[in-house]
Amino acid sequence: MLTPKQHELLAFIHQRLSETGISPSFDEMREALDLKSKSGVHRLIGALEEREFIRRLPNRARALEVLKLPEGMAEAAPPAPANEDRPRRVEVVPAPANDVIEIPLHGRIAAGTPIEALQGNEGFAVPAALLGPGEHYALEVAGDSMVEEGILDGDFALIRKVDQARDGEIIVALVDGEEATLKTYRREGQMVRLDPANAAYSPQRYEEGRVAVQGRLAGIIRRY
Template structure:
């Protein structure tokens, strides 16, 4: 079976060329620049790969604008070109996956090349140690306060204080959920943000805190 995350050599070539051209000329290349740069005979080939790269989130484009091309942070980190950005209060955070009912959050990963990343600034997260992001998928662990498609930023930790919003793995239900955390003796009360929902009360030993939510970002259709 073909590796799912393998990006074709041609695509890597193109991203690399764009990056080089940008550094050299101070403007993005045209489709035909890329065509010559990577050595293909048709502009349609370039267009084809740019479409794929855009869909994969490596490139953003301004339709019909000449040189309307920009590399995303994902592409830059993919190139290992993070050295591009100097000082900057920009922080790159890995998106380790999605919250899906039935699966635990995977262990905090090393910075693999093709881990999806999210760029944030220190205006949003002040500290970057052990910070990671999760994309919320589906409604299973969601109440009115967190929606499908939201990105939650978490700091990895096993303990939580009362009132913290945490991602927890429930051993017995075999699922991850986002809730407010309250310790009550040998039990843990998991309180949905929406007061209309009933709290979940579990023995402490089946509740595994995976991380504490430090920010929630919701992007609406632009």
């Protein structure tokens, strides 16, 4: 039996996956449940995992899958919209070992380096199951500004090419045509806020026209 907060979080995750196909961020879960810190979200996620209501998808940042729902919750959940422009949730099935796609590897995403300057001919082999529809490229992550979203220095970020973003999505943003960064996108009126996922860093705020969306995070690959 779930506690009220566990039930509330599971319902929120299920609704967001049904609507957008993307798991909510820890910040969004914290705000939705009116919690003071992300540690409370981590505890609730852990409890739901132990009870096998959800599981984390391997090698993907902020990717959760709902395995089952309490009685009555499934009927109350809204249907997924039939909008092909929105990210769609794909059932995870075992892919053949040779089922890989080669996408461009554009180098390291680091402050002061425009995405355009990272273009190259190097390819990066990716399991097809990690990619959804659309055109993708890969970037090697530099730095620790997104560690609380499970994105570590040296990881390879799989990026779907898009030029627009919604609140809460992790994107590649190009600021002033010069500085590329991987951050969570937020709108504040006519301003854009780029949020890190590390308490040691502060959010960055810019006028809307200064920020160009270069892509949206589709997955993470980590090499050991």
